[in-house]
Amino acid sequence: MIGPRVIAGAAIVNAACSLTLWPPDAVRDFRQSVAELFATTAVILFAAALVLATRARFLEPYFGGLDRMYLAHRRAGRAGFALLAAHVATIPWALASPGGTPSGLIAFAGISLLAALAIGPLSYGSWRRSHWLIGVFFAISFAHTLLVDQVTRTAAVPFAILIGAYAVGIAAFLYTVLLARFGRPRFAYEVQTVRRLTPTTVEVVLCPRGQRRLAFASGQFVFVTFHQYGLREPHPFTVSSAPADPAIRLAIKASGDYTSRLGLTLRAGCRATIEGGYGMLDCRSGGRHQLWIAGGIGITPFLSLLRDMPDEEDRQITLFYTVRHAHEVLYWDEIRAHSDAHPGLHVHLNVSSESGTLTTDMVLEVAGRDSIADVYMCGPLPMLDSFERGFRDAGLPASSIHFERFSFR
Template sequence: MIRYRTRAAGPFVLGALVVGYAALWGVRHPAGPWGTYLGQAIGSEAVLLFTLALVLMSSTSWVESLFAGLDRAAIWHRTCAIAGTVLMLVHTATTSTGQEAPKGKSLGVVGAVGIVGLVLWAMLPRWRQLVPPFLRAPVERVAQSPGGRWAHRFLNGYDLWRNVHRVLGLFVAAGIVHAVLDATVFGGDPVLRWSLIVVGATGLAFYVYRELFARFFVRVHRYKVKAVEPIPGRDAQVITLAPQAKPLRFVAGQWAIVSIETKQGWSRNPFSISSSDRAGDLSITVKGLGDFSSSVDDLVRPGMPAVVDGPHGRFDRAHGTAEQVWIGAGVGITPFLSWARSLDEQLDADRVDFYVSSRGRSPFADELHGIADAHPNLHLHVVDTAVDGHLTAERVLAELPVPPQRLSVFLCGPQRMVKQLTRAFRRAGVAKVNIHQEYFSWR
């Protein structure tokens, strides 16, 4: 069985590059006041961050290894893009003068407007976390209006977002050309000029690779839709795919990018795999959240062709300690279903407490009870939040005969719940390195 490491050196590499590039501009600063030079240095740092965002957007195998999963790489991609946008705006504010506009100013404006638009769009799904408390009520009313609901469905569609997001590299290219044409950026220093050119060219090279050549190097697996089954009492379906050639080999808990030729054409979305890693067929659990997932019962029929790109992700129970806690809430139960269905006769852990949290009794409860009965070390806890209230870390720890310091905790579910549980487990003494989560909502 293939297993993957979970230590991620990627964030440290990003930090070293950002600090190192800032140090270069500091060392090359000519004698005299900083003035506009500081603004130009900030702008160049923004170019570096956008380049890093493009590198992470390339989804190459070494990026996935460096960040211990494409889901984490995607989060850092978003972080670099947002940080670069902030620095870009600071650069604009600190270098605007009444002097003659540089040759590339129009390109700079195009790049800045395009990047800001994409970043704001990327932040829309998390507006509740960003809007000040006193504005949440009126914004919520707008969001729940007919126009607001239509805008949510339109803008929250993964296919539309992905296709528009692909132009990020063009806006970054406009900004890079703007910087290179503006000779005042470098103060006549060839080291600064060529370092910026190399940084920008690196980002654009990765962008061109992703858009034009990556498709020739990515290995995909061809499937056909075998069944589309609704989950009783839930706004969700299970899509089962039958392999048409060699099936995908994956580790339970991983996810894949699944493309299905639906009635409206090809639709491409990332999904966690819910089937056993020993099964020939591939199953994914789809909850009605976006444009495709909300219309599965209308768009997808048995017999439709599908293409699977993967596997991806590093959500692997093998990296846990001998005593583990699994917590899956809502559609976040999906990777744990794959874990449970893939268990060998002997569970390779001294004790596992599996908490399944949902509003109403979980439709998978009977199946999971059967698996737990066959594995004495697996203890199943089915939580109906409508009756039992929301699951808390305090409740979990009170029910376990194991001290927090010996636990590994695996989490997947709504982002707010995962954050609250993570903080509570950390306060209780669970080591940070022993808390693992699946970032299934990384867009």
């Protein structure tokens, strides 16, 4: 995808300009120059992370979906923090700037604290509420840049790149905090029913309040905010209904504090705000022979695709649905009914506690090694990683393997 390459390219261009366009005097203080190169590259990476945090939908095709935008966001942030730490470790500290040094230390301390919290035991909601402060400390680092005496300021092109990165990053941060709620597609819904499917999974059906309905493609996910005490934070859920269905259906498994609380407390009549749709798990653009693999609650995007499947479907699709225990199976009778209605759709259920873990070799033996054009997967991250490696080892190109990683922290 071109998106990550653009970010890496911006960092490389910055390094090349710094190494070739700095004034000759900069060579005399090699340590200072290297430390500033670490800092300017970190600023570019943090700016990219702030842009990706806007969830701008026009960026999705350049990264392969919102899930990969968040992956690039995390990688840019981690690389930026590593370079920031290298800057602090190598810069010759001088206390002659009464404003510059304190602002730099405040920015580094704040970003370090937030980085520690990101990998710490905070709940998703607490992490999300604190994570936006990255933009505040990024702005403080801009003050540090303007207040200290630096080599970069004497080089027109590197300094212009630095100021441009700050402008883009701060603008993205202000948009996220102040304007995103008005620019993102948001729709008013109300919970119609909450039905327990298994001991750990509920189905939530939401109907629009008014004439405006969410427009989405089958297989996409949305961010939902339930306006009920204890549930007032947006969370991503895959839509399991078809786009033509006036109601939005969500199958939600208790996999953390929030989703466990939601399954116990959410009631019909609760108002909700839905934002989306997001994601690019679009099987309609794939080849004629497809392999679908769903793990646990990862069956939801495929349910949407099945419910949206035309009567004259001519693709050959093999669906593997794997769960750990039999009581975790969702909608199997409906899935079988879709298979009966579409001769090209073949479905297989694997209960790993009874039949063993589903493997790439097992899948290829049933589906046929030479007939698969595209693979689509949704499920736990270890499962996705294992199958991706297995299909790559079996000779399937990366461009034919499609999946989404629901890991936004």
